[in-house]
Amino acid sequence: MIAVYWLEQTEADVPLLNDWLGRGEVLRLNSMRFNKRRREWRLGRWTAKNAVASYLRLPYEMCSLAEIQIVSASSGAPEVCFAKSPAEITISLSHREGMAACAVAGCKMALGCDLETIEPRSDAFLSDYFTLEEQRLVVTDRAGRDLLLNLLWSAKESALKALCTGLRADTRCVAVCPGVPPFEVGAWHRLRVRHLSGRVFDGWWKQSGGLVRTVVADCAGDPPVPLRTSGRIEGTHATVQEESTNFSLT
DSSP: OBOEEEEEEEGGGSBSSOTTSOHHHHHHHHTOOOHHHHHHHHHHHHHHHHHHHHHHTOOOOHHHHHHEEEEEOTTSOEEEEETTEEOSOEEEEEEETTEEEEEEESSSOOEEEEEEEOOOOOHHHHHHHSOHHHHHHHHTOSTTHHHHHHHHHHHHHHHHHHTTOGGGSOGGGEEEEOOOSOOOTTSOEEEEEEETTSOEEEEEEEEETTEEEEEEETTBOSSOEEOOOOOOOTTOBOOOOSOOOOOOOO
8 A cells, every 4th residue: 555645735824925936837827817816826836845845855945845846747637847857756736715735645646635615515416416326325414415415526526636537527437435424523534436447546535624625546545644844934924915916936
């Protein structure tokens, strides 16, 4: 079994300045029209770079983080590069409601993670995107409907990321088995996702703070190992202002 590592960050953790971004990343950031998109992109990149630096035990310095490049593969999945050369690690990213998560594994493997808000979803949503068995699970658990429905959806998103298809694929091509209750808040619980082809992903899920988190992989053994950064650098962190101005390197 291969260990999977996990890091979460919030918008408040992201530096106001951009000296942790490479020049090409700054250009990409400046090309984004909408402030919400820029905030989410910066949060995702900050989280990914910190996760990679923590996993590889790189110096926690802005110039070191700037050398870590998170690029998109042809499938759209994130890849880690150093000096334009791919690194032999795999990551998956997700963000929701001012929070981002990055899963890291130390080899090239199928890996996917997702964050979802635990919120009400319609019966039409349930019937359109879930298998009949998943629908039965949700219908028979009225008290836990919101948690279960968003958990199943999150696990589907994680699995489709691991398959490198994302939501281009029919969400009913993967079926989620979320384990057996009771489910403790704040603890990781096992899950399993099976693709129509017979391919199986093992994974984990956890709920806390109004969010559900899922991660799946080809061979996920123990629960995700938490990664830690070296903490904030005083005076560099702040929420991005609601403006349309471009960002500079300093």
